[in-house]
Amino acid sequence: MGRVVVEVMPKPEILDPQGKAVVGALPRLGFTQFSGVRQGKRFELEVEGEVTAEVLAAAQEAAVTLLSNPVIEDVVRVADAATDAAGTITAEGVA
């Protein structure tokens, strides 16, 4: 079974109230290094079989029609989870 990762972020010019709330909470736990947080969304789309170029194209199309709203959000990543190193972070650290 293949998996496509789609990531959506609020546009830079749009105020992100959720990110603002998170950045306000971090210093209370001692995390004083972080001056800003923006919160986005990650979707994992599963397919029977392999992630082909066709599947990626369909995921891209779904990303811009349903998964994001171009007025307020940007699609920042559409990738095959299997071949994408950034998708393999585990509890033990980056594999």
Add this chain to the structure above:
Amino acid sequence: MTAGTLDTARIGVVTFPGTLDDRDAARAVRLAGGEPVSLWHADGDLHGVDAVVLPGGFSYGDYLRAGAISRFAPAMDAVVDAAKGGMPVLGICNGFQVLTEAHLLPGSMVKNDHLHFVCREQVLAVENTSTAWTNRYAPGQRITIPLKNQDGQFVADDRTLDELEGEGRVVFRYQGWNPNGSRRDIAGISNARGNVVGLMPHPEHAVEAGFGPDGEDGPRSGTDGLGFFTSVLASLVRA
């Protein structure tokens, strides 16, 4: 079907999974003198209605984005076609969010800038009285109707905002306090033709004395929202 008189005007009210205010909207239509018609999201047939209200609530739990999934309901395909043909369509709160997701109105709604759910009686100025839903108001009239939302901050890029202002399509503006950080205090807008109107506050909750916001005639006496529904009936008679 074309409405010949006030009595025969049929106003559809769409119910999506998670819609909350459909019965209040239907009641408002009835109190204004129209005949409310319940429409179901999964039904692509508008059953010959003369106008449509998309009511408030949390359709599909606001999952993904407010209004994002409802926009693809079969009833919405029919509403989009009808709206493009000139049928009056009013989106209230979640209905406004559905209209922006369906691209019938520009811009979008994001979370309130203060992150809190807000529920209050809100004063608005009616800035455009030539739309299908506002022709019974006086230009600049101040009205008080309830406001209740979490994702009520209207956003659009500056070019879109300038266009809306320039074409007189800012229909309602918040007065006294901007309750959610909406750009330029915008509470509601219309399309270029004026048949499609969306706003975050709730006119359908201010249509009957005894059940509305506090007004000049005493507590709960406010009926400032009724004009939306008498306006659309008047516009249908003229059409």
